[in-house]
């Protein structure tokens with residue numbers, strides 16, 4: 146059987162053998178990375194997030210995904226620094242978490258990232274985190290348009306607010322915590338990107354939002370490479386619209402707890418530069434590509450014989 150296959154292969158023109166071999170190699174390569182992904186996502190033992198440090202800093206922690214993260218990280222025995230612009234909402238969230246997890250220490254930082262003074266956030270965060278073992282940063286804060294709009298019609302203030310909050314704010318908060326992480330030689334930074342940049346080929350009518358999230362995605366990849374030698378893991382999680390629906394704003398413990406998936410994912414996969422869904426997508430695309438190339442090679446060979 147094997148010798149018949151080899152004979153059949155040898156009777157084929159050289160170019161066909163070469164194309165099929167390339168397809169086979171590529172198939173083996175992508176299958177291996179798919180298996181690695183299955184292991185890293187479902188089988189590898191979970192990380193203890195406290196190994197990065199005993200405090201976690203979360204931006205935009207008074208609602209949605211950020212608030213859900215705060216609850217889940219408190220459950221994992223992390224102390225919290227919650228950053229938001231509304232002192233009353235920060236107070237409420239802190240009280241809620243402390244009622245559930247009385248041992249959790251919570252600090253709050255009030256800051257409006259869309260204000261003209263947004264550049265000052267770095268020193269504010271540095272001061273707030275002084276002397277604290279901040280091991281985990283969740284750069285969750287992000288805003289978008291009030292309604293779908295053509296690029297040339299976007300109000301100047303809306304544009305500037307999105308850039309200040311999504312792009313400048315996340316970058317400065319990251320800078321503020323990095324020095325301490327480098328000193329302690331450990332830390333993890335989770336940047337919340339968006340499917341609008343990482344999954345969709347384009348996201349018209351929300352162009353500035355999608356572009357700032359593409360920045361977050363690439364920032365995370367580059368930081369991952371820059372700082373992995375310092376024991377710091379950087380990852381971009383790219384939720385899609387469903388996350389907001391599942392992570393119901395008024396009920397962070399909805400039956401389909403998508404924030405658990407986020408925390409579950411980071412505990413297993415926090416050694417890589419991009420999140421599991423982006424890796425799965427690229428692996429599946431590449432696997433399909435090599436399958437198509439192999440099938441094309443086989444069909445061409447059949448047609449000739």
Ligand SMILES: NC(=O)c1ccc[n+]([C@@H]2O[C@H](COP(=O)([O-])OP(=O)(O)OC[C@H]3O[C@@H](n4cnc5c(N)ncnc54)[C@H](OP(=O)(O)O)[C@@H]3O)[C@@H](O)[C@H]2O)c1
Pocket residue numbers: 204205206207208209210211228229230231234256257258259260285286287288310337338339340341383384385386387388389390394
């Ligand atoms: N939800 C989704 O479907 C979805 C999909 C893809 C990506 N994402 C990304 O996931 C992240 C969280 O989204 P979300 O829907 O959970 O957000 P959200 O519910 O709208 O909550 C946003 C949080 O950010 C705070 N915030 C807004 N503007 C601020 C400012 N100028 N200064 C300081 N804090 C400010 C809000 O504070 P207040 O409570 O004071 O308003 C709130 O705590 C964002 O980065 C978003 O782009 C979300």
